[in-house]
Amino acid sequence: xxxxxxxxxxxxxxxxxxxxxxxxxxxxxxxxxxxxxxxxxxxxxxxxxxxxxxxxxxxxxxxxxxxxxxxxxxxxxx
Amino acid sequence: xxxxxxxxxxxxxxxxxxxxxxxxxxxxxxxxxxxxxxxxxxxxxxxxxxxxxxxxxxxxxxxxxxxxxxxxxxxxxxxxxxxxxxxxxxxxxxxxxxxxxxxxxxxxxxxxxxxxxxxxxxxxxxxxxxxxxxxxxxxxxxxxxxxxxxxxxxxxxxxxxxxxxxxxxxxxxxxxxxxxxxxxxxxxxxxxxxxxxxxxxxxxxxxxxxxxxxxxxxxxxxxxxxxxxxxxxxxxxxxxxxxxxxxxxxxxxxxxxxxxxxxxxxxxxxxxxxxxxxxxxxxxxxxxxxxxxxxxxxxxxxxxxxxxxxxxxxxxxxxxxxx
Numbered sequence: 001x002x003x004x005x006x007x008x009x010x011x012x013x014x015x016x017x018x019x020x021x022x023x024x025x026x027x028x029x030x031x032x033x034x035x036x037x038x039x040x041x042x043x044x045x046x047x048x049x050x051x052x053x054x055x056x057x058x059x060x061x062x063x064x065x066x067x068x069x070x071x072x073x074x075x076x077x078x
Numbered sequence: 079x080x081x082x083x084x085x086x087x088x089x090x091x092x093x094x095x096x097x098x099x100x101x102x103x104x105x106x107x108x109x110x111x112x113x114x115x116x117x118x119x120x121x122x123x124x125x126x127x128x129x130x131x132x133x134x135x136x137x138x139x140x141x142x143x144x145x146x147x148x149x150x151x152x153x154x155x156x157x158x159x160x161x162x163x164x165x166x167x168x169x170x171x172x173x174x175x176x177x178x179x180x181x182x183x184x185x186x187x188x189x190x191x192x193x194x195x196x197x198x199x200x201x202x203x204x205x206x207x208x209x210x211x212x213x214x215x216x217x218x219x220x221x222x223x224x225x226x227x228x229x230x231x232x233x234x235x236x237x238x239x240x241x242x243x244x245x246x247x248x249x250x251x252x253x254x255x256x257x258x259x260x261x262x263x264x265x266x267x268x269x270x271x272x273x274x275x276x277x278x279x280x281x282x283x284x285x286x287x288x289x290x291x292x293x294x295x296x297x298x299x300x301x302x303x304x305x306x307x308x309x310x311x312x313x314x315x316x317x318x319x320x321x322x323x324x325x326x327x328x329x330x331x332x333x334x335x336x337x338x339x340x341x342x343x344x345x346x347x348x349x350x351x352x353x354x355x356x357x358x359x360x361x362x363x364x365x366x367x368x369x370x371x372x373x374x375x376x377x378x379x380x381x382x383x384x385x386x387x388x389x390x391x392x393x394x395x396x397x398x399x400x401x
Contacts, residue, residue: 036234036296036297037116039296039297040296040297040300040336043297043300043304044300044304044340047304047340047344048340048343048344053304053305054301055301056295056297056298056301059297
């Protein structure tokens, strides 16, 4: 499971691409455009593209895109 | 054992409308076209200040009796009222409705407190009563006024929920045979969709809008829906010895088009077979499936096998097939 691919899919969950460069350490909760709708799009993306039902708390408690990526990577098992 | 059939379905919407333009006026950061784009709803009907869920259900029942003169109200021997907005803590609203509709005093009457899964649950009870010859003509009413649970500042939920009432007659003869049911409950997630004050657990208001009005954790509900409802569809098909290809029309609880479209894609249902009917009503909780059925009946779409799936507050879910 590649971080770059995950990052691209993650960015597409936003209605408008967030300003600046998204990285492994970006705290997505602080990004302009992060909203309850983005959360839903992220849940759907993880379900449809990675086949997992994410725990909503994992999205809310993760401090960065990288932290969430590691959780998802572990769940996917590759 | 006898069969049970859905004989007739009608519904009632209160006249007052809360449109996307009204929402955009109240919440300028939430433009009308964006609301429609996200949730697929243009307007919601809102009960009057003195109008209860039972009033909407009574109106729906009167429409049913008026449009179907062959149905004699004296032949109703059981009344089920599904609502989470009773007139009083006691007596049951169904007892009041029995009198208001002039149903025989020999008629049984019960309330069921369920939301978005409620219609399918109530249908299962109505079908069981008919199949076991406990009752012959079951009048199944739903009525809901979630608008009264919503904070005036809650733009998300005010964009979604509308009020309505519905009436369904379940009998031993009719057009649409009620098949086998699948059910599910997960009370561990009850707090994802809840009104915390006003009941016996906490009668007085908390003074906190998140607790005194309807609270919905949209992400938790969405996650539950994506996880459970495909399984519910599979289980419902399996209990009816059917496969997905045997279903001619899927009628799910009309939550909003975002959830419905994600579910449709995940389950792999063709658009033509997936009924969406909430543009003029919003999410009407336990009324959404009977409203969709009534519209599908009148549009001539009710042919072959129709799979119903209700899901939501509880958390609770249920499915069946009408044939």
